[in-house]
Amino acid sequence: MHTHTHTVTHTLFMSIAVELSCIIESISSSAPRIEWKKIKDGNPSYVYFQGRISGDLENRARLNRPSSLVIENASRTDSAQYRCEVTAPDDKHSFAELLINLVVRVKPVTPVCAVPAAVPVGKPAEFRCSEEEGFPKPKFKWFRDSEELPLDPKSSPRFQNASYTLDTHTGVLSFEAVRKEDGGVYYCRAKNEAGSSECRAQKMEVYDLNVAGIVLGVVVVVTVLALVTTGICCAYRRGYLSQQKQSNFKAPAKSEGVDYVRTEDEGDFRHKSSFII
Known part of the structure; x- marks a missing residue:
């Protein structure tokens, strides 16, 4: 041997x-x-x-x-x-x-993905993708509208203006400031030597932040509150909201009490009238 x-x-x-x-x-x-x-x-x-x-x-x-x-x-x-x-x-x-x-x-199982539903233009956004069953530990890729996001956005003409970083080991995709063009349907793929799996596609909307509208809304709310407060103060000054305490109760009359006296016979009770002073 x-x-x-x-x-x-x-x-x-x-x-x-x-x-x-x-x-x-x-x-x-x-x-x-x-x-x-x-x-x-x-x-x-x-x-x-x-x-x-x-x-x-x-x-x-x-x-x-x-x-x-x-x-x-x-x-x-x-x-x-x-x-x-x-x-x-x-x-x-x-x-x-x-x-x-x-x-x-x-082979990796279906990864768990988290994609923000809506983000205003210019704000940061973070996508997460995780998978714990695959061995060896898988690496992660992100896709937008079925197109793979390159590790370096500057390497692709379609993504060169994007401001994201992608960690293939943790599955985290971070946008420093989203653009209108970053909106779309995203999904993540986990892959190792045994195979790959993808999570369900999720949509992210990117909307314009209406600063003027927000300021106007705040001004309207403050104005309404000021008018309501002024109205209440005027009503108090003119006596419309004053309260007068009136007593509609009379002192109760002294009631006639009844004393119960037990006789010698079992269960035989008699009462005598008396006045409570």
């Missing part, structure tokens, strides 16, 4: 089974000892030892006789180095190992 090292790369689009082949050739021992170890961040742990699966693959892996390892429902957390170790006491070379580098790639 000999020591071998090779790399296995799997691309994952859905939950699948991955077989890590460890083939034994020209062996004399009738019952060789088979062990599998998982090496993650330099720390080894047993996957198959003394005839049973252990660790985080306990319910998702099995040994495909005589020595290959099958991982069910492989995910990106299974990306690691796996070492197959074979011990054959009756062979000239009693020990051999095979090192497999497993990389599980996951």
Whole structure:
């Protein structure tokens, strides 16, 4: 037996089974000892030892006789180095190992996008795009009316007057000051080596800020409030809103009280009149 090292790369689009082949050739021992170890961040742990699966693959892996390892429902957390170790006491070379580098790639899911619905001309605007499932971590691109926004707007005649910055790692698209031409339908695409996904397209409107109209509205509101206040003050001065307190109640007359006196007979009550002074 000999020591071998090779790399296995799997691309994952859905939950699948991955077989890590460890083939034994020209062996004399009738019952060789088979062990599998998982090496993650330099720390080894047993996957198959003394005839049973252990660790985080306990319910998702099995040994495909005589020595290959099958991982069910492989995910990106299974990306690691796996070492197959074979011990054959009756062979000239009693020990051999095979090192497999497993990389599980996951296609991005639909990213979450945030696009402002309406922004006034000259104001800043920020678009966000995020995706957490893809592996390796995807990069992001933004599109307006189905046309990709270049990383550098100055590199394209259609976008050279735009004032935005695009971070392909975080998915943030920032406009320093939007223009009328920046209005349109936007969507984001997340892409890695396993594939790509896009979010739903969203429209951003860019409108003119009517400063004169806003100032006029404020003036009208202030004028109305001043007129109402003046009217109330005049009404008070002329006595229209004065209140006169009049008492329409009379002192209650002294009521005649009734005293109840119990007699010797059980349950027999009589009353006598008396005056409350």
